[in-house]
Amino acid sequence: HIPSKMDKFNAVLKIANKQTNLGFGLVSLLTAGGEQIFSSVLFRCPCNELNFMYGMVFLLVPALALLLLAYILSKKMWKMMTGFCQHGTNWSCCKRMSHCLKIIFQISTTALVAPSSWIAVALLNGNYFECAMTGLNVTDYSERLCGGATSLVECRKELHKFPCGRGSSINDREAVLLNIRAHSQILGWLLIASVMLSNLLLTCLARCTSPVSYLQLKFWRVYSQEESNLMDSYSMIHAKELAERNLESFFKQTMPQHVITPSNKDWEKIS
């Protein structure tokens, strides 16, 4: 039963929408799962001077794509952007810019969930970072990596071959790869902790400066959701009425009856 499945899917979506934290958890889990699939199926380190670029592309570009996707899917974003350039100049420029920046900031905090969890999982996994770092052409870093190797020159020369399991000395290779993986995982944990911390601080700040109390905020959230739901159903009824009138008058070639419709200005006000 596809419709009943769709209902269930919708129910899950609604719950996730209501309890934003649950929704964030779901998004992070899906991202983590996707990252695992990508890193096991698609990722294959080229083991030449492309290493750095290849690893970085797998680490950062999917995160960028997820960020852009989140912006594209964000309703708030389009609510703000629609008619932005056509607005009357009843607002000063500065006020509009600050309002805009505030909303973009709000959207970004939500939109960054998936990209940051992609990067965090990728760093904890260590594959991409391993490949990228063996191709990094910085003398200091490669010298530090090969610090414990039997032959420094040879190790630095064969560094980019290590992720593919090639290279003359097995011991050197394993030591270098373990070292890079350790760096990667430390970075990953620090990223997770800093994301959590900044989330906590930002929410603190936002809540702290809010002019209304906790329960009232909760009430307004329920209200705005209720309103948007009702808006949809009212729009539907009104649109049906209007369409029926227009088509009837077209086929019967009579003048259309008057139906009360809000003006453009009214629409702008309630948006």
Added chain:
Amino acid sequence: HIPSKMDKFNAVLKIANKQTNLGFGLVSLLTAGGEQIFSSVLFRCPCNELNFMYGMVFLLVPALALLLLAYILSKKMWKMMTGFCQHGTNWSCCKRMSHCLKIIFQISTTALVAPSSWIAVALLNGNYFECAMTGLNVTDYSERLCGGATSLVECRKELHKFPCGRGSSINDREAVLLNIRAHSQILGWLLIASVMLSNLLLTCLARCTSPVSYLQLKFWRVYSQEESNLMDSYSMIHAKELAERNLESFFKQTMPQHVITPSNKDWEKIS
């Protein structure tokens, strides 16, 4: 039960139609799945001087076909084209051209979803690109590919045999194929990111210059859908009425009663 299945299928289609983003996701998923099937079942690199053409045909021609299919299936396209050459000259030529270009641009943004996801998945997969690039007859590129090989001349000579698993040196072959696959995947990710970015920017621009607010836009979308639904049912009723009258008057050899029918001009106006 095929009819009930059809109903379910219709329900899914309707939902996908309403929530364009969901529809795009579905199309991309189907395209990706199709690409996987094609690349595993049909694609077999010829491993001779045809390589480049064969790979490029598999990479680009299906995308072109999907693009044309999307144009063929687009309702807006045919709404615009119908009677385009017969239009009265009440519009100036420039205005008509610009109006036309605008609509073609709108359709293209929707129609490019499937082709771009085909190319992106194909590049991430790397099969087609591998085959195409080993057959590319450019000296610079093949020299760079064979840069790390034991014998440069032999590697360049046997380059087009590599995707079939033939060629004298296994190490050289693997290095070259990994290199091409890395190029392919980097291109794929960049394509995905750039498509997302251009999508975001275009939607931004379109929304930004819209004269109406967000909720009104939503209302007009509901209205136009409702109208087109009602149009279908009204047309049906009206057509039935007209046909019945005409046939009755034919069989009974009486003068047809007058039924109010909109004139051609009225039809043109509401289109």
Added chain:
Amino acid sequence: HIPSKMDKFNAVLKIANKQTNLGFGLVSLLTAGGEQIFSSVLFRCPCNELNFMYGMVFLLVPALALLLLAYILSKKMWKMMTGFCQHGTNWSCCKRMSHCLKIIFQISTTALVAPSSWIAVALLNGNYFECAMTGLNVTDYSERLCGGATSLVECRKELHKFPCGRGSSINDREAVLLNIRAHSQILGWLLIASVMLSNLLLTCLARCTSPVSYLQLKFWRVYSQEESNLMDSYSMIHAKELAERNLESFFKQTMPQHVITPSNKDWEKIS
């Protein structure tokens, strides 16, 4: 049936919410399971001078992340913080600070469950501590570890290679690792015991100084839960009413009827 599954999930959550001790047990179990997965899949000691930092990051940063997560998810926290900076000055500064500290303390006792169980399980497991301690660069400690070794100097030199199973003398290695693991497990048990003890003492203190009797406290708990449940349903109804009124007046272009809504001050009082 996803909705029925969601119902079951909700029921479990409610029971865990009501019986806080059961909820704590669940959280500890989940944390312990997560720790096992992390330590077996991701953790791989780098066996160089990074050892100490790597071990400590795996031991402490996840605990910190769990603590921050608990703060972010805490309802009480946000109830206190909302409008904290905007409050009227009818309270003295000191009183507000002490009230605040009390609530933060209350939240912390709940929030520390997951982090402390992470650290306890990690210490009992011993992996992270082993890796961290072999990289600790303190002369006293490494001399004590290598006390029974055949060659003190060699043992101290090769100490950081022990967790990877390398190092010249197998006997020395095993003795050192057993020693560190014993330290780790002793610390783990002490941590568990001290957490239990402090929990007991704190609850004792809180209950001992409470102005109301045991049954009354129980009653107040039931009352506050009942109130918050009713609050939700009343809010829902009120919000629906308000939304319906506003939208109706918008579409029919009439003046809105008056609906009684509590003022901001009333909201603040009941919060």
